[in-house]
Amino acid sequence: MKTFDELSVQYPAMCPYVQNIPTRLKTSFTLQVYEPGAIIHYKDTPIERVGIVVEGEHNVINLFENGNVFLIEKNKAISFIGEVTILSDYPRTSVTIQAASRCVVLYWSVPNFLWWIESDNHFLRLVSRDVARKLYRTSYRSGERLFYSSTYIVGHYILSRFRETPKVGEDVPVSTTRDYMCQELGMNIKTLNRAIAK
Structure with missing residues (x-):
C-alpha cells in the first residue's frame, strides 16, 4: 500500500484538507477501493470509521422498506463518508452510500477522526463547510x-x-x-x- 505522502501526491485535491494532519494519523489510516455499484455503507449501521473520498463519485440514498429508493444527492471527491453522523453525535448512519463510479476512500477510526478535528481548527472548518454545503443544497431543493x-x-x-x-x-x-x-x-x-x- 502507498504511504500517506505518496497518496497526497497522487490526489493533490486532498492537500488543503490534510495540510496540518497530525503525524500519527499519517500511518493510522486504511485505504479502500469501491467499484461502481458497491455499497459503501448501509443506512442504520453502526459508525466505526470516517472517510475522505479522494477519487470518484458516490450517491447518497434513502432505501425504503417498500423497495423504493430516493436519491438525496450525488457527491464528488473530495468529500467525506460518515462525518454527518459523527458530528451530530448519532451512533448509526442515516443514509445508504453507494459508489456511482470507482471510489477511493481513506478511512480513520472514529476516535482518531474526532481527535483530528479537535486538534486541527483548519480541518474542522473545512469539514464543517462541506457539511454546511450539503445542508444548503438539500434545503434549497426541499419541498x-x-x-x-x-x-x-x-x-x-x-x-x-x-x-x-x-x-x-x-x-x-x-x-x-x-x-x-x-x-x-x-x-x-x-x-x-x-x-x-x-
Missing part, C-alpha cells in the same frame, strides 16, 4: 416535490441536464435510465412516464 407538478419537476430536471451538456446542435441526450430518474426525482415510473409524455 419542490410537494408543491410543484410532476411535469414541472421532470421539465426542470431535463433543463438542468441541458445546462450541464456542451451544446452541439439542438438535441441533448439525457444519458440516464427512467429507473434512475425515478430515484433522483422521488416519483414512481407511471408518474414519470406521464410527465415525459406531456
Whole structure:
C-alpha cells in the first residue's frame, strides 16, 4: 500500500484538507477501493470509521422498506463518508452510500477522526463547510416535490441536464435510465412516464 505522502501526491485535491494532519494519523489510516455499484455503507449501521473520498463519485440514498429508493444527492471527491453522523453525535448512519463510479476512500477510526478535528481548527472548518454545503443544497431543493407538478419537476430536471451538456446542435441526450430518474426525482415510473409524455 502507498504511504500517506505518496497518496497526497497522487490526489493533490486532498492537500488543503490534510495540510496540518497530525503525524500519527499519517500511518493510522486504511485505504479502500469501491467499484461502481458497491455499497459503501448501509443506512442504520453502526459508525466505526470516517472517510475522505479522494477519487470518484458516490450517491447518497434513502432505501425504503417498500423497495423504493430516493436519491438525496450525488457527491464528488473530495468529500467525506460518515462525518454527518459523527458530528451530530448519532451512533448509526442515516443514509445508504453507494459508489456511482470507482471510489477511493481513506478511512480513520472514529476516535482518531474526532481527535483530528479537535486538534486541527483548519480541518474542522473545512469539514464543517462541506457539511454546511450539503445542508444548503438539500434545503434549497426541499419541498419542490410537494408543491410543484410532476411535469414541472421532470421539465426542470431535463433543463438542468441541458445546462450541464456542451451544446452541439439542438438535441441533448439525457444519458440516464427512467429507473434512475425515478430515484433522483422521488416519483414512481407511471408518474414519470406521464410527465415525459406531456
